[in-house]
Each structure stands twice: as C-alpha cells, then as structure tokens.
Amino acid sequence: MENNPELYAMRHSLAHIMATAIVRLWPNVKLGVGPVVENGFYYDIDLGKQQLSEDEFDRIEGEMKKIIAEDQQFEHETKSIDEAIAWAKEAQQPYKLELLNDLSRAGTTVAKDLDTVELGLQADKDSKVSEVSFYRNGGFLDLCRGPHVESTGRVGAFKLMRVSGAYWRGKDTNPQMQRIYGLGFASEEELQAYIARLEEAKKRDHRRLGQELDLFVISPLVGAGLPLFTPRGTVLRDELARYSQQMLKEAGWQNVWVPHIAKQDLYEVSGHWAKFGDEWLKVESQETDDKLVMKPMNCPHHQQIYGSRQRSYRELPLKYMETTTVYRDEKAGELLGLARVRSITQDDSHTFCRPDQIHSLMSNLVEIVREFYSVLDLPLKVRLSFRDDADSYLGDQKLWDHAQQILKEVVDSAGMKYYIGEGEAAFYGPKIDFIATDALGRELQVATPQLDFVQPERFGLKYTDEDGQEKTPVMVHFALMGSIERFLAAYIEHTAGRFPVWLAPEQIRIIAVTDQDAVASFAKKLQDQANKLGLRATIDMSNESVGKKIRNAELMKVPYSVVIGEKEVESGEVQPRIRKDIEVNTDHSAHTIDEFLKTVANEAKSRATKTSL
RNA sequence: GCCGAAGUAGCUCAGGGGUAGAGCACAUCCAUGGUAAGGAUGGGGUCACGGGUUCAAAUCCCGUCUUCGGCUCCA
Numbered sequence: 001m002e003n004n005p006e007l008y009a010m011r012h013s014l015a016h017i018m019a020t021a022i023v024r025l026w027p028n029v030k031l032g033v034g035p036v037v038e039n040g041f042y043y044d045i046d047l048g049k050q051q052l053s054e055d056e057f058d059r060i061e062g063e064m065k066k067i068i069a070e071d072q073q074f075e076h077e078t079k080s081i082d083e084a085i086a087w088a089k090e091a092q093q094p095y096k097l098e099l100l101n102d103l104s105r106a107g108t109t110v111a112k113d114l115d116t117v118e119l120g121l122q123a124d125k126d127s128k129v130s131e132v133s134f135y136r137n138g139g140f141l142d143l144c145r146g147p148h149v150e151s152t153g154r155v156g157a158f159k160l161m162r163v164s165g166a167y168w169r170g171k172d173t174n175p176q177m178q179r180i181y182g183l184g185f186a187s188e189e190e191l192q193a194y195i196a197r198l199e200e201a202k203k204r205d206h207r208r209l210g211q212e213l214d215l216f217v218i219s220p221l222v223g224a225g226l227p228l229f230t231p232r233g234t235v236l237r238d239e240l241a242r243y244s245q246q247m248l249k250e251a252g253w254q255n256v257w258v259p260h261i262a263k264q265d266l267y268e269v270s271g272h273w274a275k276f277g278d279e280w281l282k283v284e285s286q287e288t289d290d291k292l293v294m295k296p297m298n299c300p301h302h303q304q305i306y307g308s309r310q311r312s313y314r315e316l317p318l319k320y321m322e323t324t325t326v327y328r329d330e331k332a333g334e335l336l337g338l339a340r341v342r343s344i345t346q347d348d349s350h351t352f353c354r355p356d357q358i359h360s361l362m363s364n365l366v367e368i369v370r371e372f373y374s375v376l377d378l379p380l381k382v383r384l385s386f387r388d389d390a391d392s393y394l395g396d397q398k399l400w401d402h403a404q405q406i407l408k409e410v411v412d413s414a415g416m417k418y419y420i421g422e423g424e425a426a427f428y429g430p431k432i433d434f435i436a437t438d439a440l441g442r443e444l445q446v447a448t449p450q451l452d453f454v455q456p457e458r459f460g461l462k463y464t465d466e467d468g469q470e471k472t473p474v475m476v477h478f479a480l481m482g483s484i485e486r487f488l489a490a491y492i493e494h495t496a497g498r499f500p501v502w503l504a505p506e507q508i509r510i511i512a513v514t515d516q517d518a519v520a521s522f523a524k525k526l527q528d529q530a531n532k533l534g535l536r537a538t539i540d541m542s543n544e545s546v547g548k549k550i551r552n553a554e555l556m557k558v559p560y561s562v563v564i565g566e567k568e569v570e571s572g573e574v575q576p577r578i579r580k581d582i583e584v585n586t587d588h589s590a591h592t593i594d595e596f597l598k599t600v601a602n603e604a605k606s607r608a609t610k611t612s613l
Numbered sequence: 614g615c616c617g618a619a620g621u622a623g624c625u626c627a628g629g630g631g632u633a634g635a636g637c638a639c640a641u642c643c644a645u646g647g648u649a650a651g652g653a654u655g656g657g658g659u660c661a662c663g664g665g666u667u668c669a670a671a672u673c674c675c676g677u678c679u680u681c682g683g684c685u686c687c688a
Binding site: 051052053054161162163164165166167170171172176177178179181207211212218220224278279297326328330331332333334335336339340341344345346348433444445446447448479481482483484485486487511513514515516543544545546547548549550551552553554555561563565566567575577 | 649679
C-alpha cells in the first residue's frame, strides 16, 4: 500500500468522506482518528450514549455517495498550533483537542502511538510543533497530514464493513469509541474481487476445516475455549509434538514432567501473581488451606527442579523440555477457535545457562525454529519484542539493554529480516517472537525464545562457577510451536487441510468396490501391510457407489486412495489415486502393493511438504 | 471484559404471532457398483437457555450463555 500512493490517498479521502457523512447525520459526533489500513480505512467516532449499529450503514453509505457526487475539492491549509487548538474547542472536538494539546506540549502525541504516523502529524521527536496541517472538503475540516485525492469524486469504490469498539488511543483505561471499518479500492471490480477473496479465505478457516475434516470439537458442556481433539486431530497434535520434541532432544534437551496445579505461593515468588491478576483458574482443596491454581505457565515449576540441588557451571546449559498443557482464564471475547483457547498445550522448554552461553544457545534455538518451519513450509515474520519505558518490567535496565543487544545480534547473524516491537516484551525479559498469519491475515505468535534474568534471581537459583563463586544462571524460555492449538490454527489455514503425508490423519484410504470375500480380504491384507510400515490406512466397505467413496476420500483430503475390486485381486497390483499436491514431487510409478506402500512410507518418513497449494 | 452482529435437525441454511422446512449427513432396504454425489423409504428439532408481553411466542421485548467481527490482552 505504501508503494501505491494513489490508493493510499483514495482510502484516506474515504475516511474523511465517511466522517463528513457522519457529521451530517449526527452533528454532535466526537471524532477520533481515521487512518488508512490494509484494504481500506476506518474512523473512530463517539456518539455519547448512542451506539451505532450496522443497520445504519445504508444511511451512511448513502450520504457518502452524495458527498462523492458533489465532488468537493480537498483543500490543504495550515494553522498555527494555537489557532488549531482554538478550532478544536470551537468545534467541540475533545479528542482532536487532546491530540493538539499533546503536540503543542511535547511535539508528539505521547510517543509510539499510531497517532503521529497515521494522523500524519509530522514532528521530530521532542521538538514542539508550531504549525499543523488541515484538510478541508466542503464544510468538513479535519486535522490531517494528507495526502488526499483532488476531490471527493475520485475515491474509487468503497463499502462499509463493520463497526466495532476501539479504545481511544488503544488504551483500555480510555473511553471506548466506535470504529467503523470500510473497504476501499480503486475500482468496483477490485472491490468485488477482494470480497470474493475474503469468501475464499473463509473456506480455509480452521474452525470450518476442523469440523469438515473431523479434527476437533468444542462442547458447550466442557466449556468455551476448551477444544477436544478427535482421533484425526490427535494424530496432528501427536506427530507435530513428536517432531518438535525430537528436534530438541537431538540438541540435548531432556524431558521433565510437572503436575498441572501448584500453590499460589509459587507464582508470588516468580512475579506472575502480581502481573496476571485475572487469568488464574483457581482450584479449591477440601483437605488443605493451600490456595491452588491451574498452572498458566511452566517456568516456575521447571525452576523448582533446577533449584532442587546444587548446580555446577559444568552442568550448564541445563536443558529441560516438556509438552504440557497450561490453563488461562481468557476472557470470553478473546477466544478464537484454536488460535486463542483456555487450555494451551505448549511444547515448552527452559534452559539454564551462564551469561557467556546465551549467544550460542539463542543462535541454536533460532536455527531450530528455522528448520522446523521450513520443513512445515510455514512462513513467519520475526519480531524482536523489547521493553518500552513503562514501569511494569522487572529487573535491571542494564541487563535488559544487554539482553536486547544479544537478541539483535542473534537475528542479525542469522541473516533474518525482523522488526522491533517496543513494549512487546515479557515482564521478565525481551523475546524473539515468530509470527504466522491466518487465512484472513491475522497475526498469530507461535515460536518464541525469551531471555529471563528476573525469575532465576527471584527463586534464588545458583550455580557454582569455575572460580568457586555462586552465581545466578540466566534462563531461556523456548517454545517451538508456541502452543499446539494456535500452531494448528495457522497450519490448518495455511495448508487448507491438505496435510503432508507424514501428518495426514488418514494416509491411505482403501476403497472396496464390493463386499465380496476376496475383495474384503485383499483390502484387509493391504491395510495390515500398511499398518506394519507404521502407516495409517482405513478401509471403506460402506454401501455406497465407488464414485461416492472416491468423492468422500477427496473431501477428507486423504493423500492416497486405492480402489480394490476383482481386477486388483486377480493382478495383485494397485493403481493409487494421489492427491494432486503430493503427486508433484514424488515418483509414483510403482504398482505392486509392496512398491506402493514403500513409496508412501518414504514420503511419510521424509516429511516432504512441498505442495502446490 | 468492552462495542457490534448472530444462535432453527449432526452440518449448511430457508421460514416466521396461530405449536416447523430443504439439501447433505444418519438408519433400513434395493442396486455387485471401477476413479468426485445410484435409487427408495425412514428416524431425528422445548426453533440456545430463563423471564416478560399476548387468547396464542420459535417469531416481539428484557436478561443469561455461546459463537462470529473488532478493541484490549495474549502462546
């Protein structure tokens, strides 16, 4: 979008036109900000006690069309900051007034907010602003950097999409405004094409595929955000967890096991208790007065294992791993299929090391991430999640700076593209977040190595160094998939359910043409042989036409289907039907049962995932 | 948690103040079938739940729960 200034200006202008329309319809509206976003624009508005619903979109769109037909010129003007403040007061626009006051005072609108960027209030950090830029169209004047199109008649095609709540300046302690989103494209064709793409993306929605492919269910009796995995879905979980653990195991990590509940005291020491006030699922004991909670993370438990005896520098790095479920009382509105749940299975690990080992350990982890995600063919963005100047972080600022420097070096030397997310760090240290996207482009944080200088200190963890001195180890948190649930959400949408052979819940479907004994026993023989090779094969003996059974196998995205009838019984050979995306990279010319099964087994073993999706 | 939308059969949905419909799925039977839907018959719903309005509520109103799109938070 940045590389299409024309479209950017159209969308930005549409935001103004929508604001103009809303002011016409509700003259008392208080306006927030109205930036351009991917595929369109939004404007934040506050109508006091009145709440807008989507029912009003027709009216708003109608008014916008009038404004577009009026073809009003967009005129740029500048005002001194004092004039601008006087304007905001006069116009009774408290949100604009707040922005202008901040600008006048500090030169920026309280750092890092999108305000300066999106509103286009150009100002060097720390310098006061003396002039601000405005745009006028018809009777509507708005604080804005621009650019805009020449006139309201030149904004292309648009459609209002939805209304949602949005906190003023993104802070949940601020009043909540209503955010109206619209799509904006250069032409009606492009708008319609985008809407069609959205519909396509919805077909990849993991919740839909989870139902269609029989992978997981959510039962109202069990509870919201507590997914249950069917046999098929469990194959995916188990295979992925096995692969993830195998990679860590090969790199020297050892399995540990901890219970799923703990006393509240544990988290008071770790620092989590104060930090995560409302996420605890409390457990009531009828025997003791201990206050117990479901574990929402594993690090404090794992640290108790480390701390259970004296440690020498010779033991470090000490590497623990465990794939285990943690529980968080996520708020109802925050749940999202598998992407955001309350029972979170982490392929977690905690490594205790000396400061001089951090760099190589982190590099090692970054390489593991790289390999895992390249095998799974899942693209990732890399974010260095650093602290900002809020006071919610624990630990020494110098250590933080040092740690952040190390993370930067690690991704630099790995040659990775990354961006820095200020204020995205954990309370105990900075992290590298690897981020996947779902079918609709929503970001899902998956793998994450995190540095921690705080918790080992709080738990009094020590090791005896070469020089006989007791020192505090550094802890590295690391999850390769992050959570299996969230990973699956991204992965199911990425593959559209066409899993590579090694992950496919059902690898071979044997379709019996008839239920004659000879056919049935041949099918059974094929299945037994497949099972012996560790392959997952099922037989379809159902009372349906062959065409129907093939269709069913296709719909379930089974990689290999084999039709078994008299012909096969006689010749002893099979003609596999191969899912299109798999056919592209493996030779499947063999037809005897042994050859066929060997090909499939090799495919599964190689974890080949090159697909033509 | 907040703003908006929605909840009708296992699934996808239609209907709508006068005690419910389709397709698929499921079951039974017929058909012995050859690489993406063979045919017939049948079972299945307190129309999310709880209140209210009404002679009458699945339909209108209120509340709760759950789901969806965002915001905040996050693996």
